[in-house]
Structure formats: structure tokens, C-alpha cells
Amino acid sequence: MSVTSPEVPLDDDEFVTRAQAGDREAYEYLVARHTASAYRTAVLLGAGSDAEDVTQEAFVKGYRKLSRYRGESSFRSWILAIVANETRNLHRSRGRRDGLVLRAAAVNPDPEFIDDGAVGAVLAAERRAMLVRALRLLPVKDREVIVCRFFLDLSEDETVTMLGWPRGTVKSRTSRALAKLRGLLDRQEVHGG
Known part of the structure; x- marks a missing residue:
């Protein structure tokens, strides 16, 4: 072989x-x-x-x-x-x-948002822009853990290594950061971005 x-x-x-x-x-x-x-x-x-x-x-x-x-x-x-x-x-x-993910969408657009139609493209761009705005409002450490776990798709062990934090901190900060991000995204939707 x-x-x-x-x-x-x-x-x-x-x-x-x-x-x-x-x-x-x-x-x-x-x-x-x-x-x-x-x-x-x-x-x-x-x-x-x-x-x-x-x-x-x-x-x-x-x-x-x-x-x-x-x-x-x-x-x-x-x-x-x-x-x-x-x-x-x-x-x-x-x-x-500042500016954690300013160009993230341009560098690596999320394939689940790619759509043949113009309406789909506009909606995808709006969703990415909303996510970028919400992420920029998070404290730096919250942004870092979200990026590691969900944008880079790192395992918990890899996130511990990359950020140099204890495992418990990675777990708790991930949970809190996701809750904050959800709250920010909900507010953006309610208030129209």
C-alpha cells in the first residue's frame, strides 16, 4: 500500500x-x-x-x-x-x-449560505454582516473562544492548547460566549440590525 x-x-x-x-x-x-x-x-x-x-x-x-x-x-x-x-x-x-472577523466572510464564505439566486446571496451577506457585528461586540476572550471552537472547528483540547487556558475556562467561556452571542443576534434581529 x-x-x-x-x-x-x-x-x-x-x-x-x-x-x-x-x-x-x-x-x-x-x-x-x-x-x-x-x-x-x-x-x-x-x-x-x-x-x-x-x-x-x-x-x-x-x-x-x-x-x-x-x-x-x-x-x-x-x-x-x-x-x-x-x-x-x-x-x-x-x-x-478590534476587528476579530472583519474579513472572515470574504476569506472563507460559509458554504451553507451559498445560493444560486440573488435573494439568497443578499440574505447570506446580511447574516454574515450581522454575525460579524455581534462578534465585534463581544469581549476579546469571548471572541477568541468562539473563533477557535466554531470558526476554526478546533477541538476542546486544541482550543486549550491554542489559547493557553485551563480546560474548565474553555468550557465555561464557550458556554457564556455563545449565550452572549445569541442574545446579541436576537437583539439585532428584533431591532433590524
Whole structure:
């Protein structure tokens, strides 16, 4: 059976081990495999037009820190944690933490909203705009946990790794943040956006 057959997905851990031993091509493979989700993470966490720079810097730092990677979490969640830290550094250097998902809809439109008709497209755009407005009203930590769990579809373990929070905090903040988001969306619908 071929190593690249769909039944046997290539394991990041093999490439990490090879990269830790000095195989640059193995790390380049990891970069290629995870660039899209790293970029999406940077955008969703508010890097905006600097998302590409944040992503690149995260992979450079990841390469430098690779000897410290112990495999307690997946390589994906480990590198996304570095992306999150780089995005926070960007926020600090900008002096603001605003605009979590300003371009999220443009970068990765939700396929469930795609419709052939013009009416469907208008409604989908309105729903995305309403969601973006509501998310921007949430406190930063609430936005971060919502993005991790629902926009990036990270597991609870990956969210713990990425945000560096205790598991109980991730659970409780996710629950509270969803309740706040629902309340904001309900108010927007009642008041017409």
C-alpha cells in the first residue's frame, strides 16, 4: 500500500521528527500543509491585512522552537497557538484589539449560505454582516473562544492548547460566549440590525 493513499494519511509527527533532525523539506511540507488554517486563524483573530506577515512569522518562530515541541498536542494546534500569540503581539503593537472577523466572510464564505439566486446571496451577506457585528461586540476572550471552537472547528483540547487556558475556562467561556452571542443576534434581529 502506498504511503500517500487516502486510507493512510501522512502523519505530521513523522514530518516533525524529520524536521527536528534537520530535514528542511519536512518542515516545508508542514508549512504547506498548515498555511491555510494558520492564515485563516490570523484573519479570524483580527490580523487583517497583516495576516500573511503574522502567518509567516509564526512559521519562522515555529521552526526556531521546533526542538521544544514535545508532541503533547497536535502540530496543528501547536502552530496555531504560535499564530494566536503573534496576532496578540500585532494587536499590542497596534494598540488595539478590534476587528476579530472583519474579513472572515470574504476569506472563507460559509458554504451553507451559498445560493444560486440573488435573494439568497443578499440574505447570506446580511447574516454574515450581522454575525460579524455581534462578534465585534463581544469581549476579546469571548471572541477568541468562539473563533477557535466554531470558526476554526478546533477541538476542546486544541482550543486549550491554542489559547493557553485551563480546560474548565474553555468550557465555561464557550458556554457564556455563545449565550452572549445569541442574545446579541436576537437583539439585532428584533431591532433590524
